[in-house]
Amino acid sequence: MKKARWRKGIVEWEDLDDPEVMNLSVVFSxxxxxxxxxxxxxxxxxYRVRVGGPGVFTPKVRRMFDGVAELGGEIPDTVTxxxxxxxxxxxxxxxxxxxxxxxxxxxxxxxxxxxxxPRPILxxxxxxxxxxxxxxxxxxxxxxxxxxxLDANSGLSQRPSTARCCAGGRPSTEVPGGxxxxxxxxxxTWSGSAGCSRTIDRGGSGSTC
Ligand code: SF4
Numbered sequence: 076m077k078k079a080r081w082r083k084g085i086v087e088w089e090d091l092d093d094p095e096v097m098n099l100s101v102v103f104s105x106x107x108x109x110x111x112x113x114x115x116x117x118x119x120x121x122y123r124v125r126v127g128g129p130g131v132f133t134p135k136v137r138r139m140f141d142g143v144a145e146l147g148g149e150i151p152d153t154v155t156x157x158x159x160x161x162x163x164x165x166x167x168x169x170x171x172x173x174x175x176x177x178x179x180x181x182x183x184x185x186x187x188x189x190x191x192x193p194r195p196i197l198x199x200x201x202x203x204x205x206x207x208x209x210x211x212x213x214x215x216x217x218x219x220x221x222x223x224x225l226d227a228n229s230g231l232s233q234r235p236s237t238a239r240c241c242a243g244g245r246p247s248t249e250v251p252g253g254x255x256x257x258x259x260x261x262x263x264t265w266s267g268s269a270g271c272s273r274t275i276d277r278g279g280s281g282s283t284c
Contacts, residue, residue, distance in 0.1 A: 079160040085110050086156045087117075090125075097122040099144070100153055101130030107139060114144040127153070132180050154198060160225075162194035164213045168201045168230075177201075185209075193222040201230040 085106050090096035097117040101110045107130055114124040124144040131137055137146055154161045167182025168175070177200045187209050193216045202210065217224050 079158050081158045081161075082156070085113060087113060088156060093123075095121065095123055097124050098150060099124065099126045099128075100156055101126060101128040102157065104130045104133065104136055106130050107136045111139050111143065114140060118143060129176070129180060132176065152192070155194075158196060160194050161196040161198050162192055163198050164188055164191040164216075165199045165202075165205055165209070168204065170201060170204055191216065193217045193220045193224075195223055195225040197224060197227045197229070199227075199229045202227060203230070 086100045088098055090098055099110050099113055101107055110126055110131065114126060117124050125148060126140055126144040126146055127148065127150070131140070131146060140146055152162075154163060165188060166186045167184060168177045169184050171178050171183060181200065185205060187205070189212070191213075197213075199205070202213075205213075216222075
C-alpha cells in the first residue's frame with residue numbers, strides 16, 4: 076500500500092449537512108491571506124464561511140477574518156480532507172514544552188479517541204507519552220482491522236517513563252541530565268539524556284514533534 080499524498084495549501088469543502096456553509100481548513104499561517112481571499116469569494120456567492128486549522132490559531136491571524144468568516148468549532152476527521160490515509164488516535168500533549176503550540180492548540184492533557192479509525196498515517200502529537208494501555212489499544216486496533224501502519228509521524232520518546240518529551244522539554248525538570256540550558260537558537264541541536272535530539276530549524280521557535 077502507498078501513502079496518499081498530502082494536499083497542499085488550503086482545503087475547502089461544502090458542509091454535507093448545510094450546503095450553504097463552506098469550510099476552509101488552513102494548516103500553515105502563510106496560507107491565511109489566501110484563505111481570507113477565498114472566504115471573501117465564497118461569501119460573495121452567499122455562503123456562510125467557516126475557517127479552522129492550526130494556520131489560523133494565533134489572535135493576529137484570527138482578527139483577519141473578522142466579519143468574513145466564523146472561526147473555531149470541531150469538525151471530526153478533518154485530517155482526511157488533507158490526506159485520506161491519515162488519522163489521529165489522540166489529540167493534545169501533557170508534556171508542555173515551552174516552545175510548542177500543541178498544548179495550547181490541542182489541549183494540555185491528552186484526549187484519547189477510543190474509536191479512532193486506523194489508517195496508514197498516524198498523526199498523534201506524542202505517541203510514546205500516551206498511557207501505556209492506550210498505546211496497546213492503538214496497536215490492537217491496527218491489528219484487528221489489518222491496517223498497515225506506514226507512518227507514525229509524531230514525537231517518540233526513547234525512554235517514555237522518565238524522558239517523556241521527544242526533544243527534551245526543559246531538561247532540568249523533564250529530562251534529567253539533558254544538555255540544553257539556554258533558549259534554543261537556529262541550528263542548535265537539543266539533546267536529552269535519553270539519547271533523543273532535535274535540531275531547531277526555525278530561529279528561536281523550535282520545532283514540534
Ligand atoms: S514538543 Fe512534543 S512533547 Fe513537547 S509539548 Fe510539543 S508535542 Fe508535547
